[in-house]
Amino acid sequence: MTSPSGSSAPRMSAVDQAVPAEPTRKRILIGTDTYPPDVNGAAYFTARLAEGLSARGNDVHVVCPSPDGPPRIERRNGVTLHRVRSASVLVHPTMRTALPLGLAGTLRRLLDRFAPHVIHAQGHFVIGRTLISAGRRNGTPVVLTNHFMPENLFHYAHVPGPLQGPTGGLAWRDFVRVMGTVDHVTTPTAKAARLLLDKGFGHPVEAVSCGIDLSRFHPRPERGAKARAMLGLPERETVMFVGRLDDEKRIDDMVRALPMIAKVRDAQLALVGTGSRRAALEQLAASLGVADRVRFLGFVPDDELPMAYQAADVFGIASIAELQSIATLEAMASGLPVVAADAMALPHLVDEDRNGYLYPPGDHGAFAHRVLSILESGPKRAAMAEASLEIARRHDHERSLARFEEIYDTVRPGVGIDRRRRRVAVSSGSPVVVERARARELTR
Structure with missing residues (x-):
């Protein structure tokens, strides 16, 4: 594969090639275990988030699996992609997963060189989990957006029906544990936020729509x-x-x-x-x-x-x-x-x-x-x-991007979950913060 300039892509760690960020721009590091060319909602959302934030003047880097195995850096639509070494997911023929071996060191070097103002993890699998841990160690604030439901994995993992309940329970407990280490949790809808509370998460969850690019999708x-x-x-x-x-x-x-x-x-x-x-x-x-x-x-x-x-x-x-x-x-x-x-x-x-x-x-x-x-x-x-x-x-992605920028500005390193009480707003387009004591109110 070649870089956008036509030169051969590096076969060394992508992070070792990273260029120090511009000091005057907000530096955002997004970690995701799925990114285009993967075809799924989480991959597409993450790409639109990264590219949208970049278009708004932020310095955006994304850590994601390599689509074919070897690591490299790519520059696409204003976003720097750090493609880390990957392998095929045996239970899913079209997806790849980052290899855990050496990943923690790679991400530590990226954090040292890029010095992000905030980390935005898009899940709790290999990259998300490792990046959250790295952020906690060096004091970088971490935002987590949930796209996870065990039901979406049962078919690929060939989990028999009788085992899906217990398996799903274990998966949710693991996810709740990881969520408890970050500064701010978001998910696309109030229903999805209430689901996290029902699964045992004890802190506020904010509903921020994935958003839609109305300049692309409109009636013709x-x-x-x-x-x-x-x-x-x-x-x-x-x-x-x-x-x-x-x-x-x-x-x-x-x-x-x-x-x-x-x-x-x-x-x-x-x-x-x-x-x-x-x-x-x-x-x-x-x-x-x-x-x-x-x-x-x-x-x-x-x-x-x-x-x-x-x-x-x-x-x-x-x-x-x-x-x-x-x-x-x-x-x-x-x-x-x-x-x-x-x-x-x-x-x-x-x-x-x-x-x-x-x-x-x-x-x-x-x-x-x-x-x-x-x-x-x-x-x-x-x-x-x-x-x-x-x-x-009401779901204009520019509103969603603006809200994520506000979240990045309010999180602070080393304070854990933001436990301040918030008013529950359910009006169209408003962010919805769901807390355990308020969940019943939102279901009426």
Whole structure:
């Protein structure tokens, strides 16, 4: 691989090549165990966070796994990437993990040379955990954003159903222990924050939306036919899902609903993404007689994704393990009504009968009924599209970036969790800080 300048990438520790930071800029070090080219919500959020902070004038460095093994430095969209040595994750064919051997020393050297004002960890796995420990040792304040749910890992790790409860309990206890060592904890929604309290975390958790780039995702209704042609879709009403085709996404619900929808409307289901369930979903569609109406579009590059949403009439999501769902936000910003499973954080994005509908997870008949309610009413569809836009505007990523900058300014080294009492704000777009004593208040 070559650097942006065309020279050969270094094969030594990336940190040893680091250039001292400019003294007048806020220095932010982000640690993450997944980053593009990885395809998942946490990777995309972290890239947008890093690049957005850089565009706002901060000096941003990211520690992340190398996509092919050897370590190196890259400069991308204003962000310095320290790609550390990695190996394939045996249970997940498309992801890699940083190698623990030597990582602590690498990160200590990076902290010494870069001297960040703040560390922002995006999890508690190999890089996140090691960077949090390094930050604690040298007194650098640490912010942690949670993207973790054990349910998203059970399928890849082949954890049998009877063991998922105990395994999940152990995983949560480990995560709570790591969270207790940082200065400030955030997660994308109030629902996700309450989940951390329910799992035993005893300190405030702030809900800060992942955010959506409204300059990229917005309605272009005149381009619907062009978008369908670009994706090779027939001219039919289209229900779209964007994301991994994996077990916890419950895409079977939507495939099983399609025969009922197709009896009433000339509709199709478009699935954007790749994953381990594709072959099984193809077989399911064939067995139900709708193979020609379930369109597997595969991976769509990020720069083409805004156009892809224009091919749809309704966005569907059946997942039961979403802490926010960036894809749903993108669809809403693109002017789509939503039919979503009534699970985890998805109800935070769907205002029932206003911008879409919720349905009981697993009830594909209910999913079909909700979709038909939207497709059969042109005025309702238009009103729901407008409501989706209104809700999406509350999640403008510039507001999220500004809030993270405020958090960086308020954390201080060596003080542990910020235990000051905060007022609970639940108004649109306001940061939500959930404390154990207040959790019941927020559920009303």
